[in-house]
Amino acid sequence: xxxxxxxxxxxxxxxxxxxxxxxxxxxxxxxxxxxxxxxxxxxxxxxxxxxxxxxxxxxxxxxxxxxxxxxxxxxxxxxxxxxxxxxxxxxxxxxxxxxxxxxxxxxxxxxxxxxxxxxxxxxxxxxxxxxxxxxxxxxxxxxxxxxxxxxxxxxxxxxxxxxxxxxxxxxxxxxxxxxxxxxxxxxxxxxxxxxxxxxxxxxxxxxxxxxxxxxxxxxxxxxxxxxxxxxxxxxxxxxxxxxxxxxxxxxxxx
Amino acid sequence: xxxxxxxxxxxxxxxxxxxxxxxxxxxxxxxxxxxxxxxxxxxxxxxxxxxxxxxxxxxxxxxxxxxxxxxxxxxxxxxxxxxxxxxxxxxxxxxxxxxxxxxxxxxxxxxxxxxxxxxxxxxxxxxxxxxxxxxxxxxxxxxxxxxxxxxxxxxxxxxxxxxxxxxxxxxxxxxxxxxxxxxxxxxxxxxxxxxxxxxxxxxxxxxxxxxxxxxxxxxxxxxxxxxxxxxxxxxxxxxxxxxxxxxxxxxxxxxxxxxxxxxxxxxxxxxxxxxxxxxx
Numbered sequence: 330x331x332x333x334x335x336x337x338x339x340x341x342x343x344x345x346x347x348x349x350x351x352x353x354x355x356x357x358x359x360x361x362x363x364x365x366x367x368x369x370x371x372x373x374x375x376x377x378x379x380x381x382x383x384x385x386x387x388x389x390x391x392x393x394x395x396x397x398x399x400x401x402x403x404x405x406x407x408x409x410x411x412x413x414x415x416x417x418x419x420x421x422x423x424x425x426x427x428x429x430x431x432x433x434x435x436x437x438x439x440x441x442x443x444x445x446x447x448x449x450x451x452x453x454x455x456x457x458x459x460x461x462x463x464x465x466x467x468x469x470x471x472x473x474x475x476x477x478x479x480x481x482x483x484x485x486x487x488x489x490x491x492x493x494x495x496x497x498x499x500x501x502x503x504x505x506x507x508x509x510x511x512x513x514x515x516x517x518x519x520x521x522x523x524x525x526x527x528x529x530x531x532x533x534x535x536x537x538x539x540x541x542x543x544x545x546x547x548x549x550x551x552x553x554x555x556x557x558x559x560x561x562x563x564x565x566x567x568x569x570x571x572x573x574x575x576x577x578x579x580x581x582x583x
Numbered sequence: 584x585x586x587x588x589x590x591x592x593x594x595x596x597x598x599x600x601x602x603x604x605x606x607x608x609x610x611x612x613x614x615x616x617x618x619x620x621x622x623x624x625x626x627x628x629x630x631x632x633x634x635x636x637x638x639x640x641x642x643x644x645x646x647x648x649x650x651x652x653x654x655x656x657x658x659x660x661x662x663x664x665x666x667x668x669x670x671x672x673x674x675x676x677x678x679x680x681x682x683x684x685x686x687x688x689x690x691x692x693x694x695x696x697x698x699x700x701x702x703x704x705x706x707x708x709x710x711x712x713x714x715x716x717x718x719x720x721x722x723x724x725x726x727x728x729x730x731x732x733x734x735x736x737x738x739x740x741x742x743x744x745x746x747x748x749x750x751x752x753x754x755x756x757x758x759x760x761x762x763x764x765x766x767x768x769x770x771x772x773x774x775x776x777x778x779x780x781x782x783x784x785x786x787x788x789x790x791x792x793x794x795x796x797x798x799x800x801x802x803x804x805x806x807x808x809x810x811x812x813x814x815x816x817x818x819x820x821x822x823x824x825x826x827x828x829x830x831x832x833x834x835x836x837x838x839x840x841x842x843x844x845x846x847x848x849x850x851x852x853x854x855x856x857x858x859x860x861x862x863x
Contacts, residue, residue, distance in 0.1 A: 367646070370646050370649065370650065371642075371645065371646055371649060371681075372649055372681065372685055373681045373685070374642075374645075374679070374681045377638075377642070377679070377681075378642045378646070381638045381639045381641075381642045382639060382642065384639075385636045385638075385639040388635070388636070389636075500634070501634060504634040504635045505631070505634075508631070535635065536635060539635040541635070541636075541638060542637065542638045542676060542678065545638055546678040546679075548678065
């Protein structure tokens, strides 16, 4: 456990020195600030626009941070040959993967906390209560945590470009996985329908973690939904992380 | 020399870009009002590709629509109002209520298309049954169009929505009276009078309305009976009491103070001396 914590803290320290992270965070904060002025163009619903733009900025720029920081986590160590030094220590490979993932989560948590606080302040300055947004910000973090697990998985066996493509495709597919449900109803053959059913069940369903619309409109979520959604995101991320560890265990470095 | 060439190239390129842009703006202006709306698909499809950001997409389209419909130079600008606000923005974010009422106001006030405006407000209320403001606005649009019975029906729907202020029942009663159904309006004002949620001021208004409408309804019934008597007998009745045995009234009404209505047999006209009657 100490090895995981040490790798996580080291990953966090390394990531926060990366300028790209500040650029991403800066743009997200800029968008949240601009949303106050964008809302001047509307007739009514100024607060809604600030909330929508802010939550989407946190989500999209969180995705960018996940991709840019996450995909090179493992490959950078291999490129620099530091992996040999690291694995020469009494550190198991799964501990390395988990440490990298935990470090990435710390980065995302810090980034989410900063941009989330900026959004809460922006909404409060508009005279509305911002606290209802907190569950949506938490769920964005859960979604990013799941994507971060995929970034680490792809990073464990491929180069950063392919890992970035893989993570982005996972985001897109994760938000379109409902379409397999539709496709299943139109499939003529039983095999095709079964495949659609499997894909719908197995692929990450990121829309299940998206509660932005409900939160912005102050619509109460069904009882137990938030807990179930968090459990889904956490368990799914755990599965992906275990697969990443298994893949990394089998990898040979030359 | 190389620096001068570079600067000259830079200026030329910037000039070329500026001229090309001006040309594009000129071409775009020539077909204004067509291109922007031509490829705007239904919100259901946009939602599918929004990747979880449908509310933000709805905001962007709503903002764009406000700017578009604020430009009075647009040709054929009312053609797609219902599509933009109803099929696109409302499908992207069905709980977003502002586009329903703003689209409805554009349709009813500027495009003079009451039915399309009411359709948009109906769609909004169907998707947001707690938003009493939508049928409330529809009620006022019907009132403005002189369709008082329809307005009363909309105020009734608004009043029955959860969280609606009880004052909406007063609007319903008022519209029913404007529609000419005075006895029905009296019944609705009695509902207001008996509603425990109403305060003393609302009950005082209801009491006065009931008195006024009772007098108006009685006078109308009496005038109709007198006219029927005149057409049968060739003369007005000598006394109002003659109307009852003639089968023209079930009984002779009295005013809210319990007094008989005044009758002028020479002119065949009736009047009331009841106190606290609006318009008397």
